[in-house]
Amino acid sequence: MAGRILLTGGAGYIGSHTYVELKSAGHDVVILDNFSNARHDVIDRLEVITDGPVTLHEGDVLDKAFLASVFAAHQFDAVIHFAAKKAVGESVEKPLDYFETNCTGFSNLLMAMRDGGVFRVVFSSTATVYGEPETLPFTEDHRLAPLSPYAQSKVVCETLLAQCKTADDRWAYGILRYFNPAGAHDSALIGEDPNDIPNNLMPYIAKVATGELPTLNVFGDDYDTPDGTGVRDYIHVVDLARGHVQSVAKLIGGNETHTLNLGTGIGYSVFDMLHAYERACGKKLPYRIAPRRAGDIDCFYADPTLANDWLGFEARRDLDDMCRTSWNWVSRRKNT
Numbered sequence: 278m279a280g281r282i283l284l285t286g287g288a289g290y291i292g293s294h295t296y297v298e299l300k301s302a303g304h305d306v307v308i309l310d311n312f313s314n315a316r317h318d319v320i321d322r323l324e325v326i327t328d329g330p331v332t333l334h335e336g337d338v339l340d341k342a343f344l345a346s347v348f349a350a351h352q353f354d355a356v357i358h359f360a361a362k363k364a365v366g367e368s369v370e371k372p373l374d375y376f377e378t379n380c381t382g383f384s385n386l387l388m389a390m391r392d393g394g395v396f397r398v399v400f401s402s403t404a405t406v407y408g409e410p411e412t413l414p415f416t417e418d419h420r421l422a423p424l425s426p427y428a429q430s431k432v433v434c435e436t437l438l439a440q441c442k443t444a445d446d447r448w449a450y451g452i453l454r455y456f457n458p459a460g461a462h463d464s465a466l467i468g469e470d471p472n473d474i475p476n477n478l479m480p481y482i483a484k485v486a487t488g489e490l491p492t493l494n495v496f497g498d499d500y501d502t503p504d505g506t507g508v509r510d511y512i513h514v515v516d517l518a519r520g521h522v523q524s525v526a527k528l529i530g531g532n533e534t535h536t537l538n539l540g541t542g543i544g545y546s547v548f549d550m551l552h553a554y555e556r557a558c559g560k561k562l563p564y565r566i567a568p569r570r571a572g573d574i575d576c577f578y579a580d581p582t583l584a585n586d587w588l589g590f591e592a593r594r595d596l597d598d599m600c601r602t603s604w605n606w607v608s609r610r611k612n613t
């Protein structure tokens with residue numbers, strides 16, 4: 278069932294891909310973003326991909342009057358909330374900033390939703406809420422043990438949603454715990470676009486492939502994994518975006534609350550990713566073994582069964598698709 282949907286953080290990496298998938302599913306979509314981690318030309322690119330104008334409200338989720346004006350301007354059926362700070366390491370340095378944007382920003386949004394009579398929300402959570410694995414693959418009932426202020430901020434938001442639901446049964450929410458998003462849109466017009474030196478593996482490798490960075494630092498080759506490097510569950514950003522379309526459709530159609538992993542169920546090592554990227558860009562990429570990164574876990578991946586049962590969600594794209602679309606995006610961006 279199509280609806281009118283507010284996308285907070287809709288100019289960002291996952292939000293922009295979700296915008297495209299929502300539009301192609303027939304939804305009416307409004308973007309709210311403060312462009313603290315996005316470029317304005319993303320909006321032009323979205324207009325090219327979807328062949329139509331983007332409705333945008335530029336502002337901050339910390340600004341309550343702004344939020345009220347957005348809800349006064351539209352009658353939304355649901356909200357998908359991406360707007361947040363997301364760098365695990367930075368959150369250790371700046372816990373107050375992370376609490377403010379991620380937790381206060383979200384409670385402001387929920388208040389504006391309640392005041393506007395909107396009670397359906399999809400929330401961007403993360404696999405890092407599970408912390409050190411007690412069992413693998415991670416199932417949704419694995420205990421939560423966040424290891425960083427960033428992960429803690431997501432647990433606070435998840436808890437707040439459950440408390441809202443207990444207080445008022447009109448709330449219906451989808452909590453989506455993403456594993457590691459990677460790749461870019463097939464059009465090569467949108468993708469991950471970090472301004473600084475990337476923290477995450479794929480955007481870092483991409484900058485080595487374009488020659489913007491000299492060498493990949495492989496953070497440890499002595500983990501208890503098949504090749505000694507860290508293992509993660511990388512999921513194509515377009516698959517992730519489709520998961521949001523399915524989640525919000527479930528909320529609009531039936532009011533059913535759900536908490537789900539979005540991953541593929543397959544773990545790949547740093548070397549698996551490096552070699553897949555070499556295949557995509559057609560050249561050898563330099564790397565060196567560096568010390569372990571503080572706080573890293575050796576291996577984790579999702580049990581995707583519940584998302585399949587609830588939403589019919591299934592990741593369709595593999596690691597080679599992620600690397601190919603990333604390479605197309607970064608090589609095109611470098612030349613424009």
Ligand SMILES: NC(=O)c1ccc[n+]([C@@H]2O[C@H](COP(=O)([O-])OP(=O)(O)OC[C@H]3O[C@@H](n4cnc5c(N)ncnc54)[C@H](O)[C@@H]3O)[C@@H](O)[C@H]2O)c1
Pocket residue numbers: 285286287288289290291292309310311312313314315336337338339358359360361362363378382401402403404455456457458
């Ligand atoms: N990318 C990942 O690895 C990953 C993994 C798990 C969960 N998540 C979560 O998914 C969501 C989206 O992540 P992303 O990778 O697209 O990040 P992103 O930084 O590309 O997108 C976030 C968007 O929100 C906007 N924003 C930030 N603070 C804002 C504020 N105060 N008011 C209004 N807009 C604001 C930014 O400008 C940006 O466009 C985040 O909530 C993140 O925590 C991301």
Ligand SMILES: O=c1ccn([C@@H]2O[C@H](COP(=O)(O)OP(=O)(O)O[C@H]3O[C@H](CO)[C@@H](O)[C@H](O)[C@H]3O)[C@@H](O)[C@H]2O)c(=O)[nH]1
Pocket residue numbers: 363364365403404405455456457458476477478479481493494495496497506507508509547570573
């Ligand atoms: O330059 C690099 C960057 C990363 N890695 C390794 O690559 C793997 C993946 O690292 P990264 O891409 O930084 O992802 P994670 O540390 O797993 O965290 C990401 O994925 C989580 C979801 O699983 C999100 O919640 C986090 O926000 C996001 O940063 C790890 O083994 C790292 O040690 C390197 O070897 N070199």
